[in-house]
Amino acid sequence: MPHRCMNCGETYEDGSDKLIQGCDCGSSLFVYEQGESMSEDEQEQVTEKVEEMMADGVEETGDVKFEFDLDSIRVENEGVYSINVSRLLKEIPLVIRKTEGTYHIHLPSAFDPSTTDISPSELDKE
């Protein structure tokens, strides 16, 4: 059951017509799920590694990368932005990542998700 609908969670096999026509709920977004699960030993190793990385404040090593779906807008550099469109489409506060580990929480949107006017200085690199 590798294809899971991102809207309702229904799963479909490879080659299912629904992947092309769209899910019964109307959505056409699917996420591919890995079929094989890790052994207990492997899981332990990954857990240890992740704990180490968190303790060291590292987001990426040779074989493990953290993907935090926290920031709505990431200031990569002055004038260079990555935008998390999926997150912006949700009614949640805007979070602007200035540098690694530095986040700016847009307070108006935290109180009222429909208030998303950001001032230019909020997009400055710190």
Place this chain on the structure above:
Amino acid sequence: MIGKLKELFSDLFNSSENEDKSIGIYGPPNAGKSTLANQISKDLTGEEMSNVSEVPHETRTVEKKEKASIEANGRELEINLLDMPGISTNVDFKDFSEHGIEEDEAKGRAKEATKGIVEAIKYLDDVDACLVIFDATEDPYTQVNVTIIGNLEAKDIPILVVANKIDLEEAEPERVRDAFPQHPVVEISAKEGQHIDKLYEEIVGRLS
């Protein structure tokens, strides 16, 4: 799905018969949103509404044209047309500076474009229907396009997909149809004004 959409459009119209319909033009940068907005606005009101340029993210705030009246098949519909900033996952000032724009101005534009994307998404709460326009010479099956369509579906906003730039030799509008088979697709050239009448027919047919 098309039946369901028709029902939605029909419900929309019946529930608020005397109110104008707000139609948002959504899509990735450089798909031709402003060219289409101008084409429609010129047809309906005699005036253009947005700047058009080769530089991506030329539209960085929501442009509005209110109370434009569409006529097709003997029926009339009053609409508010909203030309949206292009939605993308990356904004880089180099996209502007490579078109000869000074670095400082390019960085300012990048900020405005980023704000514009947030604004465009916020406006989804205020539109009654969306024209989602894609460049038919490009691969339609991108993360941004799929995300836009998927979220409009989740929000139950009626969609009309527009495959633009069919005047170009390399255009393959059937790829747009294949990518989003659950939605009606109109093939047009906004620049040349090709098939705009079909677009009006679809809008009026579905909204009235």
